[in-house]
Amino acid sequence: MKFAYKFSNLLGTVFRKGNLVFSKDGNSIISPVGNRLTVYDLKNNKSQTLSIQSNYNITSLDLSPNGCLLVASNESGETFMISMISQTVIHTYKFNCEPKCIKFSPDGKFFAMCVAELVYIFKSPGMITGQFNSFIIERIFHDAHEEKTCLDWSFDSRFIIVGSKDNSAKIFALRLLENFRPFVLSGHSDEIVSCAFEENSLNAFLISRNGQLSMWESSMKAEDFIELVYVKTEEPEDKRQKEEDSDEDDDFDNEDEVEKSSGDENNSRDKQGKIIVANDEEKQKFFYKRLARHYLMDELKKENRNVKLTSASYHKKLKLLVTAYSTGAFYLHELPDVTMIHSLNISDYAVDTAIFNTNGDWVALGVSGAGQLLVWEWQSEQYVMKQQGHSNVMSSISYSPDGNFIVTGSYDGKVKVWNVQSGFCFMTFSEHTSGVTGIDFCKNKKFFASASLDGTVRAFDMIRYRNFKTFTAPRLVQFSCVAIDYSGELVAAGAQDVFDIHLWSLKFGKILEVLSGHEAPVASLDFSPVPTSSALVSGSWDHTIKIWNCLETSGSHETVDLSSDVVCVAFNPNGEEVAVASLNCTISIFNVVSAEQINTIECKRDVGFSISDGDVVSAKKSMETKYFSSITYSADGECILAGGKSKFVCIYHVREGILLKKFEITQNMSLDGMTEFINRRNLTDFGNLALIEERDKLEGGNIKLKLPGAQKNDVASRNFKPEVGVSSLMFSPNGQQWAAASTEGLMIYSLDKGIVFDPFQMSIEVTPKAARSFIEDREYSSALIMSLKLNEDNLIQEIIEKIPHKEIELVLDSLPPAFIPRIVDFLSKMLNTQHLEFYLKWTCSALTKFGQKNEILDPQILVSLHQNLNRKYEALNKICDYNKYTIRVIRKTSKLMPTNNDEDDAMLLVSKAPNEENSDVSMDDDTSEE
Template structure:
């Protein structure tokens, strides 16, 4: 098994705090998620997280006009210049303080950063500025009297507007101009939240925290700015004395001749320049003042304006308030176009896309991210993570879905491929302690501290069963058997295990025997048995067969308190994590201990700010709290009260690899040592809480001793923990529910050279030579041994369809498992769907009887996952085409019927006309006859 797992995505958290950005094409949103940055592709309905991690949480973002360079600044003032092409950090720069805003100029030559009461202007590297050194400072402005909060560039990138908490907006020129220096706009009675230039104009709109909006008109146009030319001295070549005398005589004569004319001309020029300067000097006039907070304060009197965004082309102003409402006004008259309340939490950030149709809104209080199309009044995207910590995670049987439970009482289902949550269940009224998928992927079961166990239908999205106990019990663990017919849950305050039938919902058995809280349950994955294993704080592991023997069980004594139990996929062994930091493996039938893993020293130390002991001493009290076997059962994934995830070889009891899930110093217990600068004679300065004023004037105070959740405030520093681990059934990835969210680690086989059974003569050149000679079987075998994805795909797609059956039948049995994984990846990435289905059919037909046992299960599940995903994609496309063709056909029939009716009406009218003509002719003939008779 390979261990080149790399971080691939972050689920469960969509927004924390900080800026939101749209990409220049307007199809994607960039969001700050802790110390990482997520990209939400709205067109393709897919999310991804950049493989970049900061030492602290990101807060301030901006993207260059060409969409290639991203500047991200964390809460400690460390700026990262990120290339979105290579997705790497190009350069770092320390501002040594909190930065409130960063903004690129429209021409891409500069970017400005607000820090304290200063504004720093840097040259942006790239072809626009001709500068390829990063963070080259060009100008620094010190005009503000208080902390700067926002900034904006004029359309021609010549003037920078900066708003601050001193209730004024300062205008700074990037170059020196004759008719413009530094200018200040006042008239506000609170700190400035947003300042915006109009398109192709110096007219401005400024918005303050109390909702006041001022509209300013400028006296000059961008074309009227006059650059002040530098009077640089001209250095002349040194001349001889004779040449100097001749030059002096000539200059004296010319000056005497034109002195009067020159003086007159200078007077005229001076007069004209003075008149032009007075006429074209930059002034601002306030033409309107509006109070936007009046609408928001109808529902909440203390609502204040927290964020604002302006679309210059369509003149749309969007303002977000602390009450959770946002308003859309049309500038400059400030006519209210639209208003909506999305929550009761404040709107931390607002962004508009390029066309001005989509509005991105971020609420840091509940971790919500919305993209709202205001013209059609529909959600383009609506995502929200768990309000508090995520407590448990479970994979579906095919590895396509993830279920998570949180301390907010919600169960969420996530699509692993897209990274989006597609359904949320909120029937629980208390924190969820455990969650599990059924073997057939049809339902999810969750246990909570509210005394209920609930089953949710994954297809119809409803809570179809609720299991309860005869007396109120706080359930701490839950398990579903492999057939999906039985559900078991263990009590935290009542030391019993309850067994229900899923079909009838009846309580079948109450298993008694434990003398402490039952903390973990696991059913055997074997289809033939319903063996149940449970561990408790009473230092015992108990094996139950409740369906056949009732409460009869076998008890195994543990050295310390049991914390977690999990079954090996073969159904013969269980692994138990205990409080002393050990992992013990027991054989079920013989009840003997097979392996002991000493994992205490592998957990890794981490010293919290409140710890009074060293990290080394603190390590003695740590242990693993969650375990999971790999898909083939040879390796064990373990995590607990630290930032490290360990992978162990079960047979050898050796640590194979250790993953550090985060470097985020905004979390507690990440560092092993406390900074000596924080230690004073009065104690640790980190214990002194920095209270910042909330929107509305309230002061957030944290409850003492709170380590998880936010029992009273949002001013928290949670401790880093790994709460739950799960290996994907396909073996290609694993998930960790942590303090930061749901982290997904996947195999990146294309980037890692991992040969298998390699020999000297096996090279890419030899593979391609075999392809030229039509020796396809040898080429395929050699490429699989080299194990490079691109080379294998090249070989497979070169093989003619008529030779596939012969090659598959001639393939060695040991290569079949690898071929299944290759076909699965080809189904995901290649356009040649029918060709890979042809391979799949022949492999399963010829080698089907040999593909048995747990060894081949990861490959089979990976193939199933790819096939199901392709089926869903094609079925949607086929349904769309089917209904479109039906619509076109029916429309054609309707049009044909209309045409027939129209032709019939024309024929009827022609018939009537002919009859009228005949009648008229007959009457005319009769008249002629009568006249003739006369």
């Protein structure tokens, strides 16, 4: 078995903190997810998390105008320059504190960063600047007394406006310009949230946190400022010779140059002996005049007096302003009249960031409190994308039998279904009223069951996406785990307060048996994966596992004693062995029939050394409390994947009992439990400095300390560091990937990120050359079958496009039933190509012949086909509507145009286009009468 698993994608976390950035074409959005970056392709409905990770959470980022460079910074001040082409880090630059804002210039030659009270201007590496070194400082502005918060460039990339916490903004010039002095825009009573220039102008506007919008008009245009030219002075040859002989290069006489420049009053000389050539015209005064002042939060303050403006963005071409607030609402205004054209409340939490895309059609909104990322199309008032992760840590995960979906449960009481290929959540179930503790998928049917602390076990249908069964116990209990047998007829759940196992019939929805025998909470359950067996293994905190025979004699069981508490059990895919993870960090392998122990794997040294901020013991001593809380077998049953209260996930060989590979799931130092040594500087006479309360700018004070004895996260107002760990993990059914529910989110590791060769009914004679030879001999059915067996999309597309459209029905009639789902699934993916009509004929013929046969077509394939058709229909519908109304306007405008009485011009028009005149006469009777 291969073990070259690499990080593939991160699901379950769509937005953490910081700002969002749209791509150059406006079809993709880049979002910071912890210490990683995720790119959401809104056009193709896919998400991809870059393999780049930082040591701390990423908070600020910006993309260059050409879309090739991305600059991102984290909480510790570490800044990365990332190539979006190769998706690698080019260079790293370290600041002393966290940068608050990053902005590229419109021409792409520079990018500016706000760091504390300074503004750094860096050169962008590339062909535009001719500079290929990273982070070359061009200028540094340090005229402010408070921390900088926002900035913006002018249209010509010559000026920059910077807002700060001193309730004012300042305008700087990148180069030394005549008649220009840095100007301060003041008059606000709160810190500046956003500032921007107008399009093709130096007019600016400022928005403060209290909702005050002020507009400023510049007295001069950008063209009025002349850049001062530096001219090197030439020296006499004898003087140059003396300077070469002497070592003092800086002490030379410039009397000749001074005499030459003294005649011009406007010229001056700098310290390096260069003449500054100035303009002879009369100097104009540069100043700003405030045109208007508006208060945007008058209506919101009537409902909530503590409301604050959290983010704002201005689209220069459309002159639209979007403002987001701490109440979860956002407003859309049209400037300069400040006319509100749209308002919407999207969340109960504060909206952290709001930006426009390139065209101004979409507004992206990020809510860190709820982990939401929304893209809103304000013209049609529809969601382009609406994704939200779990508001609490994931507790359990489960793969679907085909490996295309992952179901996750969390302590927030929600169950989400994720598409592995696209990375999006397409269904959320909120029926549970308390935390979800266990999830299990049926092996041969399209449903799954979830257990919760609210005392219910619910079964969800994956075809209709509904909760079709709810199982309860005779008395109120809290369920800690759930399992479904291979046939899908039995559902078992273990309780953590009454120490019993409840067994229900899925068909009748009634409880069949209450299995008693454990003397402590039931930690884990697992049914045998063999269809002919009904064995159920349960593990408990009473240091025992019990093997039950649920069908024949449900009350009888066999008990196996262990030396520590059992935290997880997992069946081997062959159904003969069961693996048990215990609290002493060991994995024991037992035979199900004989109940004999086969092997023991010691995992104590593989968990890793780590301590929390509140620990005062060494990492070696703290390691005694670490253990693996979740284990799962690989698809072939030869290896075990283990993870728990550690940042490491390990793969063990079952027979040999050795460690094969160790994965570090994260390097994020913003999480708790990542350090290996105690920082003695924090241990003072007043206590641990790492646990001191921190004040927040909106709320009164968010405490960084957890409740004493709390093991799980809660939804209180405290702001503490979550502890790193893996709560659940599972191999995919085909063994190509595995998923882990960690503190960062749902992390997926795959064997191959590129093309995976997955043939179907393969034989020796099936080759691409043979398929192409069949298509040349006009044996279309044989060629198509052979390409479907090879299961390569490029070859299938090549074969299908060479089949004449008259032969479509004949080819579909000759296909075996096993190949029908594959051809329909492939057709649903090809609706975005330029041969739309051709593939629609294939789709229509396939659905006409096989659409009523449920045993041939999978309903999930039909749902995917329907979604792709709707997406294509909406895209074409906008184009058709735009063209239809445009043609109407053109025709009406042509009728209203005045006639020309000039005979020469009329004869010239007739001689040039006689056919067009005849066609107009035939198309429109009114034109012929005129």
